[in-house]
Amino acid sequence: MIAALRKELLLQWRTRAQAVAVFVFGATALLLFSFAIGPNAAALREYAAGFLWLALLLSSTLTLSESFHAEMENSALEGLLLIPASPRALYYGKAVANAIQLIVLGIALVPVMIVLYDAGTMRLPTLLLIIILGGAGLSAPGTLYAAMTSQIRAKQMLLPLLLFPLIVPVLLAAVKATSLAILGDPMEQGRAWLLLLVAFNGIYWSLCGLLFARVVED
Amino acid sequence: MPNHRVSNLPYAFVALGVLCLLIGSYLGLFVAPPEHYMGDVQRIMYVHVPTAWNAMLAMTFAFAAAVMFLFTNDWKWDARMEAAIEVGVMLAFLLCCQGAIWAKPTWGVWWDWDPRLTTTAVLLFAFAGILALRRFVDDPVKRGTWSAVATVIAYADVPIVYYSVRWWNSLHQMQSSPATVSSAFHLPLRLNAFGVLFLMTGFIMLRARIASLRLAEEIAPPPADALGELA
Numbered sequence: 001m002i003a004a005l006r007k008e009l010l011l012q013w014r015t016r017a018q019a020v021a022v023f024v025f026g027a028t029a030l031l032l033f034s035f036a037i038g039p040n041a042a043a044l045r046e047y048a049a050g051f052l053w054l055a056l057l058l059s060s061t062l063t064l065s066e067s068f069h070a071e072m073e074n075s076a077l078e079g080l081l082l083i084p085a086s087p088r089a090l091y092y093g094k095a096v097a098n099a100i101q102l103i104v105l106g107i108a109l110v111p112v113m114i115v116l117y118d119a120g121t122m123r124l125p126t127l128l129l130i131i132i133l134g135g136a137g138l139s140a141p142g143t144l145y146a147a148m149t150s151q152i153r154a155k156q157m158l159l160p161l162l163l164f165p166l167i168v169p170v171l172l173a174a175v176k177a178t179s180l181a182i183l184g185d186p187m188e189q190g191r192a193w194l195l196l197l198v199a200f201n202g203i204y205w206s207l208c209g210l211l212f213a214r215v216v217e218d
Numbered sequence: 219m220p221n222h223r224v225s226n227l228p229y230a231f232v233a234l235g236v237l238c239l240l241i242g243s244y245l246g247l248f249v250a251p252p253e254h255y256m257g258d259v260q261r262i263m264y265v266h267v268p269t270a271w272n273a274m275l276a277m278t279f280a281f282a283a284a285v286m287f288l289f290t291n292d293w294k295w296d297a298r299m300e301a302a303i304e305v306g307v308m309l310a311f312l313l314c315c316q317g318a319i320w321a322k323p324t325w326g327v328w329w330d331w332d333p334r335l336t337t338t339a340v341l342l343f344a345f346a347g348i349l350a351l352r353r354f355v356d357d358p359v360k361r362g363t364w365s366a367v368a369t370v371i372a373y374a375d376v377p378i379v380y381y382s383v384r385w386w387n388s389l390h391q392m393q394s395s396p397a398t399v400s401s402a403f404h405l406p407l408r409l410n411a412f413g414v415l416f417l418m419t420g421f422i423m424l425r426a427r428i429a430s431l432r433l434a435e436e437i438a439p440p441p442a443d444a445l446g447e448l449a
Contacts, residue, residue, distance in 0.1 A: 141371060144367070144371070145368075148351070148364045148367075148368070149351075151360070152354050152355055153354060154354050158347070158350060158351055158354060161347040161350055161351075162344075162347045162348070162351060162368060164343070165340045165341075165343040165344035165347060165372070165375075166344060166371065166372060166375050168336075168340050168375075168379050168382070168383075169375070169378045169379055169382040172382045172383065172386055173382060176386070192385065193385075196378075196381075196382055196385075199378070200378055203374060203378070204371075204374075207370070207371065207374060208371070211288075211367045211370065211371070214288060214363050214367060215363065215364060215367055
């Protein structure tokens with residue numbers, strides 16, 4: 001699994017132009033969302049958390065759908081399955097690499113959000129934890145679905161179609177927790193939302209690891 | 219694999235379902251007393267609640283069929299899964315429409331971000347996505363496995379979505395069941411529940427038959443004379 005993870009990270013480093021492009025896409029989305037509200041500083045600050053996660057979600061479909069690009073060329077996936085490594089290790093390597101990429105993207109989008117929406121916060125460690133858990137939550141089912149949809153036509157359409165309904169709890173919990181981190185959390189509700197993210201991650205990191213072998217082997 | 223003995227059982231279920239629904243709806247519309255606070259509007263409960271129960275039942279059956287297919291690789295479970303997802307999506311769509319019709323006069327809005335409503339909508343989109351996935355995969359083996367995997371994953375999401383939305387927002391009245399409604403409402407509610415259940419069973423059986431036939435056609439070897447022409 002470590003070898004699979006190293007391979008993924010190396011590939012991502014070699015194609016960092018793509019990560020930059022995804023970041024620009026996310027930042028553009030953040031800019032566009034503010035036009036939906038208008039120049040109302042108070043409202044923008046209130047909705048900043050939602051916009052941040054929507055931007056990350058939209059960018060994640062780009063990252064995820066590209067993540068099996070290398071495997072699809074020259075049928076490298078069959079080659080990978082022939083080496084004596086379990087498909088589970090391949091899945092976790094890929095999913096962890098995707099999670100890291102989404103987390104870095106999320107961290108990079110935070111300054112953009114702070115500047116555009118005046119949504120500064122002193123609770124940076126909490127915000128970092130939310131982004132880590134949210135990015136991991138998007139990556140676990142997203143990597144599995146990307147493995148399916150990368151092999152069929154209309155992949156750009158099907159991945160969001162399958163992924164978006166599924167990650168509703170991640171979106172809800174991450175937006176709520178981020179919003180509480182920005183606007184203040186007098187009732188200490190943030191912890192409950194973080195626990196929900198932990199639970200989602202626990203369920204999908206184990207379930208998708210179990211099911212991945214069936215997706216690539218058949 | 220194709221079943222040559224075509225039974226009439228699904229048609230019997232459909233007929234029985236229509237009969238139950240006719241009697242149940244007649245009793246619900248004309249015989250049962252109007253509800254104290256909501257008046258005649260509440261009579262939609264006699265179709266809304268049975269639809270809700272059976273939509274969940276169809277989705278659960280789809281999940282069970284998906285698990286069975288992943289373990290046994292038996293094609294009949296693939297056909298049943300396809301049928302149950304399709305019928306479940308139809309029932310969930312009807313459920314959302316009926317809910318909106320009931321919500322407007324009682325809550326004042328068409329839609330509310332309530333846990334059950336939102337979970338149903340999420341489930342509707344998730345399963346509709348799986349139907350779309352099935353349309354785009356030509357290889358029957360991949361189609362069966364992938365949609366079974368997607369069904370298991372989507373079904374596991376249901377409790378998480380439900381509880382997350384419940385923490386987020388809630389307004390729905392308590393679930394209606396024979397235990398929570400007055401006894402005058404029991405008979406039409408029960409009759410309609412069984413009516414929708416029979417209708418759903420009949421539809422799933424018929425739809426699974428279509429799916430098996432199509433699959434048999436897909437994986438059948440080409441006819442001998444076609445090979446002869448090629449040679």
